Amino acid sequence: MSFIKDPCGIVCILVTYFAILYADYVVTQWIIVYSMQNSIWGPVNVVLFNTVIFFLTIAHLKAVFCDPGLVPIARLDFSDLHAARNKPMSDEEWTVCTRCETYRPPRAHHCRICKRCVKKMDHHCPWINNCVGERNQKYFLQFLVYVCILSIYSVSLVIISWIYPCIGDTCSTDLSETQSRMLHSVLLLLESSLFGLFVVAIMIDQLHAIFYDETPIEALQFRSGYRMANHKFILLANVFGHMHPAYWLFPCSDAKTYDTPLISHDV
Ligand SMILES: [Zn+2]
Numbered sequence: 132m133s134f135i136k137d138p139c140g141i142v143c144i145l146v147t148y149f150a151i152l153y154a155d156y157v158v159t160q161w162i163i164v165y166s167m168q169n170s171i172w173g174p175v176n177v178v179l180f181n182t183v184i185f186f187l188t189i190a191h192l193k194a195v196f197c198d199p200g201l202v203p204i205a206r207l208d209f210s211d212l213h214a215a216r217n218k219p220m221s222d223e224e225w226t227v228c229t230r231c232e233t234y235r236p237p238r239a240h241h242c243r244i245c246k247r248c249v250k251k252m253d254h255h256c257p258w259i260n261n262c263v264g265e266r267n268q269k270y271f272l273q274f275l276v277y278v279c280i281l282s283i284y285s286v287s288l289v290i291i292s293w294i295y296p297c298i299g300d301t302c303s304t305d306l307s308e309t310q311s312r313m314l315h316s317v318l319l320l321l322e323s324s325l326f327g328l329f330v331v332a333i334m335i336d337q338l339h340a341i342f343y344d345e346t347p348i349e350a351l352q353f354r355s356g357y358r359m360a361n362h363k364f365i366l367l368a369n370v371f372g373h374m375h376p377a378y379w380l381f382p383c384s385d386a387k388t389y390d391t392p393l394i395s396h397d398v
């Protein structure tokens with residue numbers, strides 16, 4: 132179990148739970164109580180809505196507190212660290228992280244916020260204040276699915292309450308209550324649309340990463356041709372010397388004026 136002390140992540144978690152509690156408050160107090168008070172649909176919707184919230188919370192807490200796949204800290208003999216860093220690497224090779232000096236398996240990447248290397252790291256998500264990696268991606272995806280369900284459910288309830296303002300026999304005619312109800316309904320609609328669309332976008336990204344077996348970090352590196360260019364640059368630097376490329380054609384001594392970029396999976 133791990134918890135990252137990142138202020139941005141902690142704020143995002145608080146915002147998440149505030150948003151969930153607010154949705155629950157509006158649905159039960161302003162939609163179900165007013166629109167479905169004397170109907171069987173009232174308790175049915177309360178139970179169903181809170182069941183979705185229950186599963187959402189469990190998935191979220193697991194994504195927050197689960198180890199995302201931290202690479203155990205195993206500091207070996209790093210006397211030849213510099214040579215290892217400059218060596219072109221294949222995708223199947225274990226590498227040494229230049230930041231936490233951990234000997235890590237292929238596809239592990241370093242997270243600057245967690246300050247650790249994470250196996251098959253997808254990205255660091257402030258909404259779970261944790262990395263999304265090999266071991267918690269399942270919970271993260273479940274969380275996204277439940278947020279999506281909750282958003283669709285909330286929007287549906289708001290629309291139903293507008294179309295059928297009084298399911299059952301009682302219906303409030305108090306003006307201030309009607310106005311409050313309208314205000315909360317609109318706020319819930321905005322909240323649900325915002326979170327719903329946001330979550331769908333992340334979900335599409337996640338499914339793409341799963342289907343193509345490629346994390347966004349790897350996709351970025353390969354698509355930009357960064358690694359390929361870096362490999363070639365280093366091979367040339369090995370011949371011409373570790374100086375600025377502008378000096379490569381000058382027949383001068385190997386005075387180090389330029390730091391060769393390193394091949395790294397780090398983000
Ligand atoms: Zn690292």
Ligand SMILES: [Zn+2]
Pocket residue numbers: 242243244245246254255256261262263
């Ligand atoms: Zn992280």
